[in-house]
Amino acid sequence: MPKGREKSGRFRKVFVKTPGGDTKVHLRERKPSKAVCGTCKKPLLGVPRERPAILGKMPKTARRPERPYGGVLCSACTRKLLQQKARGESQ
Ligand SMILES: [Zn+2]
Numbered sequence: 001m002p003k004g005r006e007k008s009g010r011f012r013k014v015f016v017k018t019p020g021g022d023t024k025v026h027l028r029e030r031k032p033s034k035a036v037c038g039t040c041k042k043p044l045l046g047v048p049r050e051r052p053a054i055l056g057k058m059p060k061t062a063r064r065p066e067r068p069y070g071g072v073l074c075s076a077c078t079r080k081l082l083q084q085k086a087r088g089e090s091q
Contacts, residue, residue: 037074039081047071 005011011027018024035047046065048055055063064071069078 035071037077038072039077040074042074044071044074 006027010029012030014026014028016024016026029051031049032051034043034049036043044064048058048063050058065075067075067078068082073081
């Protein structure tokens with residue numbers, strides 16, 4: 001009988017082989033969905049799909065692209081926004 005927390009859909013099944021030759025089912029938490037651009041909603045490249053506990057252990061440079069709006073906007077939207085700002089246009 002599965003426990004209540006196991007029925008939530010938060011976990012995925014992983015089949016693990018034990019030293020005795022059995023195959024057991026372990027439950028591991030699913031990865032979060034991909035990070036998306038704040039403007040065009042396309043998936044962001046260079047942003048890892050990991051749980052916050054694992055992201056905290058990674059170096060900051062591995063968590064998002066090192067540029068203005070890195071990890072928030074995609075490169076195309078960033079370029080467009082910076083061009084608009086440089087020209088003094090209102091959005
Ligand atoms: Zn975008």
